[in-house]
Amino acid sequence: MSSVVRGARARARIEVTAAIKEEARRQLASDGAAKLSLRAVARELGMVSSALYRYFPSRDDLLTALIIDAYDSLGEAAEAAHAAADAAPVERWVTVGEAVRGWALAHPQEYALIYGSPVPGYSAPQTTVPAAARVGLLLIGIVRDAHRSHALEVPLLTDELVPEAVRLAADLAPDLPPGAVTALVAAWAQLYGLVGFELFGQFNRVVEEREPFFRHAVTRLAQGVGLR
Numbered sequence: 001m002s003s004v005v006r007g008a009r010a011r012a013r014i015e016v017t018a019a020i021k022e023e024a025r026r027q028l029a030s031d032g033a034a035k036l037s038l039r040a041v042a043r044e045l046g047m048v049s050s051a052l053y054r055y056f057p058s059r060d061d062l063l064t065a066l067i068i069d070a071y072d073s074l075g076e077a078a079e080a081a082h083a084a085a086d087a088a089p090v091e092r093w094v095t096v097g098e099a100v101r102g103w104a105l106a107h108p109q110e111y112a113l114i115y116g117s118p119v120p121g122y123s124a125p126q127t128t129v130p131a132a133a134r135v136g137l138l139l140i141g142i143v144r145d146a147h148r149s150h151a152l153e154v155p156l157l158t159d160e161l162v163p164e165a166v167r168l169a170a171d172l173a174p175d176l177p178p179g180a181v182t183a184l185v186a187a188w189a190q191l192y193g194l195v196g197f198e199l200f201g202q203f204n205r206v207v208e209e210r211e212p213f214f215r216h217a218v219t220r221l222a223q224g225v226g227l228r
Contacts, residue, residue: 017055019045021069024062029109033119038062060122063113067124068131070110075134077103082138089146089227090219096138097191097218104195111199115192136188140173143184146227147176153226155183180226187221194218 023041038059042052056062081099085092104111113119114132146152154177157165165178173181194217197203198210207213 013055020052020055020062021066024066025109028066028113033063033113033116033122036063036119063119063122064125064128066110067114067128070107070114071128071131071134073107073110074100074103074114075131078135078138089142089151090222092142093139093222093225093227094215094218096135096142097221098215100135100191101195101198101214104199108199111195115196116200139184139188140176143180143225143227144173144176147180151228152180153228154179155224155226157182183225187225190221191218 020041023044024036027036027040027044036059038052038056039049041062042049045052056065078096078099081095082092085095104115143152147154157179161182162178165182168185169176169178169181172185176184194214198207198214203210
């Protein structure tokens with residue numbers, strides 16, 4: 001087989017894969033992840049289901065591809081914003097948070113796929129972890145830089161939390177104090193809680209000025225981690 005033919009087939013596969021994902025995203029927006037169906041995707045694309053299975057052997061394989069794409073898109077947005085941010089640790093942290101919020105508001109269905117209700121019968125494989133970790137690694141990097149430059153006030157721990165804090169630090173960032181890692185994990189969860197409350201309507205008739213409210217809240221999260 002000539003390189004020209006192989007190249008044409010590779011390009012065709014890329015195009016078909018992209019079309020399958022795009023139709024799947026459309027179905028996510030209209031019906032939700034739980035109702036995603038390979039047969040329905042194939043029908044809308046004018047394909048026989050057996051042909052689609054050559055690209056994605058199961059619904060879970062297609063979901064995994066969509067999840068990785070969403071995490072990578074979010075990660076790229078956060079990384080780009082961080083690269084252009086002011087050098088001060090708090091400002092870097094807030095910039096990443098605002099990038100997460102901006103991406104979520106622009107991609108609500110993809111955000112719901114990765115941070116909304118679990119899809120019945122689906123368990124994300126380990127292959128999703130590197131993409132899912134991108135924002136968290138940015139936040140860890142900000143705290144690490146602050147610690148190295150003596151600009152981190154390490155939060156105190158209660159005695160009962162010390163064993164878990166030590167375990168978290170060993171797993172996530174062995175070069176950081178356990179108190180900082182524990183506060184970081186809590187702030188990471190609260191960041192997505194803030195975004196989810198806004199995106200899914202829990203702030204309706206409660207918070208009107210969403211942008212300044214979010215910036216204030218994320219700044220307080222940075223301070224809670226010990227950034228000064």
